[in-house]
Structure formats: structure tokens, C-alpha cells
Amino acid sequence: MQTREFLVSAPGKVILHGEHSVVHGKVALAVSLNLRTYLRLQSTASGEVRINLPNIDTFLAWEITALQPLLAGCKEQGDLKELDADLLKRLREFTGILDESTDTRSMAVLAFLYMYLTVFAEALASITVSVWSELPTGAGLGSSAAYNVCLSAALLSARGTISSPLTPQQESARWCKDEMELINRWAFMGEKIIHGNPSGVDNAVGTWGGFLRYHAGNITPLSWVPILRILLTNTKVPRSTKVLVSGVKDKINKFSSVMKPVLESVSAVSCTCEQTLTEMATHGPSAEHYSILEELIDINQHHLNVMGVGHSSLDTLCRVTLARGLHSKLTGAGGGGCGITLLRPETDASVIQSTFEELKSCGFDCWETSIGAPGVQQHSSAALSQDVLKILNSY
Ligand SMILES: Nc1ncnc2c1ncn2[C@@H]1O[C@H](COP(=O)(O)OP(=O)(O)O)[C@@H](O)[C@H]1O
Numbered sequence: 001m002q003t004r005e006f007l008v009s010a011p012g013k014v015i016l017h018g019e020h021s022v023v024h025g026k027v028a029l030a031v032s033l034n035l036r037t038y039l040r041l042q043s044t045a046s047g048e049v050r051i052n053l054p055n056i057d058t059f060l061a062w063e064i065t066a067l068q069p070l071l072a073g074c075k076e077q078g079d080l081k082e083l084d085a086d087l088l089k090r091l092r093e094f095t096g097i098l099d100e101s102t103d104t105r106s107m108a109v110l111a112f113l114y115m116y117l118t119v120f121a122e123a124l125a126s127i128t129v130s131v132w133s134e135l136p137t138g139a140g141l142g143s144s145a146a147y148n149v150c151l152s153a154a155l156l157s158a159r160g161t162i163s164s165p166l167t168p169q170q171e172s173a174r175w176c177k178d179e180m181e182l183i184n185r186w187a188f189m190g191e192k193i194i195h196g197n198p199s200g201v202d203n204a205v206g207t208w209g210g211f212l213r214y215h216a217g218n219i220t221p222l223s224w225v226p227i228l229r230i231l232l233t234n235t236k237v238p239r240s241t242k243v244l245v246s247g248v249k250d251k252i253n254k255f256s257s258v259m260k261p262v263l264e265s266v267s268a269v270s271c272t273c274e275q276t277l278t279e280m281a282t283h284g285p286s287a288e289h290y291s292i293l294e295e296l297i298d299i300n301q302h303h304l305n306v307m308g309v310g311h312s313s314l315d316t317l318c319r320v321t322l323a324r325g326l327h328s329k330l331t332g333a334g335g336g337g338c339g340i341t342l343l344r345p346e347t348d349a350s351v352i353q354s355t356f357e358e359l360k361s362c363g364f365d366c367w368e369t370s371i372g373a374p375g376v377q378q379h380s381s382a383a384l385s386q387d388v389l390k391i392l393n394s395y
């Protein structure tokens, strides 16, 4: 344990195209959001590990001496592709969290304890970890990935496995490429616990930030992509990524010859979108480019409905926005949660205002977002707003 206090943050994400298909090896395009999750880690002398998760009203502590026996017979973490199933089983027995459980608190606690035990396996440290997020939890904006990336970065740095990049002169700092790759791989373990079968796109965006193309574990930054104006709508319909991802898998198994072309077509949507964005960056954006982007959004939304991850609230979003010539699709796992609407550079403020009003009257939250935020960072307290510090410091 090298540090007494550690502050980190990681962004949420929006998937433009490729959610669900990306789990089955297809191409996805995703971009970081200006909404972040913040984590404070303190070393203590209490002999306890404590976690404070105010977003989900969870405040728990365990004696280190009670956790130690869980590590008996633990394997080396190896290439961080698979979870240690025996450790996870012991953890489930210890916490009383059942295999089929998908509730918010259970998933967050399991991911934390698993990561803590495996990172600190050689010498369990007495720490308090507090996490607070600007992201809605379980709404398709990658809150689980931002949570896991923060945990991974803070625990690995506190353990001394990776450096603590912040110098006294800096307000924020990032790790080197190799260390970021390690952060990403450990965060993926947390995603495996929360999602069951994650593609890795969300933790990649949380780690690296910016606009990414993700394909079968290969991450390509698309830094040249033109700035897009995106409206985000949270239908506030709760859903679990784990349940939705497993539903799509069941459908693929049941109707393999029907579903495989759908996944292939979504991949082609991602590639065509990438091509269009390249043309927009090279030749300057035109109305035709925007028409293509809009049609691709409509096509993908239909495909996602075919996969069974639509919801009547998302249909409402599409209908309300289309009535004003705007095109929307769900983002993330669907089944409720959030949707994105593409705005044109010239979309009039009055159109946006009336869209906001109608969506709000449906009970939804709606805002114009800013995309392309930096990935995981370490901060000094001077870098964080008073509001965030007040929450993190109150435990
Ligand atoms: N700020 C947070 N505090 C505690 N747990 C969180 C937080 N953000 C996310 N989580 C965990 O991530 C889960 C949500 O993940 P998921 O269903 O993948 O939705 P999404 O990633 O789209 O928000 C929650 O149930 C919780 O376990």
C-alpha cells in the first residue's frame, strides 16, 4: 500500500452502433460522455475494507480477517480473460449473493470484493473506497464500466501494481499505455461479474476515452471523427444489461439462421457509419451525409427491436423525435434505459426545445450531451468540484 488517498474518475459512454452485436464479435462504434464516475480510496488502520456507494444507498464493511480465508487456494490472475470461478463461488457463499441475482447492490458488491481480493491477494490492505457517479445507474450509459474502470485504476495504483501518475504540480494525470491496458483488463473482470458476457467495449471507452471502433477486442481510436450533436433521453425504465445480453444469446441459439444475418447487418451499419464519418471529416459534412447517418440509425433501431431489446418507451422516443424530423435509437443494452437522437448542425433551438418538452411530458429526462471526454484519470482534490468532493469526503 503506497498511497494514503487516491482520487480517480472515468467517463460513461454512448454506443452509436453495434450494441449486442459486439458481444458476438461484430463491429461497434462508441464514444465517451461528459458524465463521469468518481472514486476516492483511503488507506486506513481500521483492519476493515469499507465501501460507500451513495448512488445505490449501499454502505458496507468487512473485517480483513474474515475475508482472508476466501483467498485459500486462489490461482494467479494470469491473462485476465476468465474469472476465477472458485473464488467467485466462495464470494457468493460468503456474501449470500445467489448465482441468478442481478440486483444493483449485489452486482456492485461482488465486483468490488472480487477485484479487491484479486488485486490485494498477497496482503489484504485496510481501505475505504467511496464511489459516486453523475451517470444514471443501469440506463445504458456504461455506469458499470465507469465503476469498474475506477475500481481497477484505484486498486491497482494503491497496491503499487501500476504507478500513481499524478505529480504535485498536476491537477489530473493519466497512466502510460501499458498501465492503461492493465486497468482495462481488470475492469473487464468487473464487467464480467456485472454483465455475465461483456464485449469489452464499455470498459475500453471508460479507460481510453474519445471515439473508438471496437471489434473482437481490437480497439481503434477514431480521433478524426467530426463532432456530432447528440440528444440523450433517459426513459427511466429500469433494466439489467446482464438479463438483456443473455436474452439476445437465447434468441441467437433458438433462431441461429434468422439472427446471424441481423448481427451481420448491424456490423455493416457500424462500418457504413464509420465510412460516412470519414467522408465527413475529409470533405466536410453535407446534408447527404446526415441523411445517411439518420437512415442508419433507423435501420439499427429496427434490428435492435428484432433482437428483442426494444421497449415501448423507446418507441415513444423514436415517434416523438421523428415527428420533428429527428432520428433516434436505443443506446447500450436497451429494454428501456437511454436512447440517442442525432441533431444536425443547423437543427433549430426551437425544435430542440419542443422535443425536450414533449419528451419530458412523457416522464423522460432529456439533454443535449457533449461527447469525447478523456478516459480514466487520477486527480488532485483541486481538480474536482466542491460538490463531488463533498460527497466523496463525507464517508
Ligand atoms: N455509481 C455506482 N455505484 C455502485 N454501483 C454501480 C454504480 N454505477 C454502476 N454500478 C453497478 O453497475 C450496475 C449497472 O450496470 P448495467 O446493468 O451494465 O447498466 P449500465 O452499465 O448501462 O449503467 C449496477 O446494478 C451496479 O451494480
Ligand SMILES: C[C@@](O)(CCOP(=O)(O)O)CC(=O)O
Pocket: 018, 019, 020, 021, 022, 023, 139, 140, 141, 142, 143, 144, 195, 197, 198, 199, 200, 201, 202, 241, 245, 331, 332, 333, 334
Ligand atoms: C449490450 C452491450 O453491447 C452494451 C451494454 O452497455 P450498458 O451496460 O447497457 O451501458 C453489451 C456489451 O457490449 O458488453
Ligand SMILES: [Mg+2]
Pocket: 142, 143, 144, 145, 195, 202, 241
Ligand atoms: Mg453496463
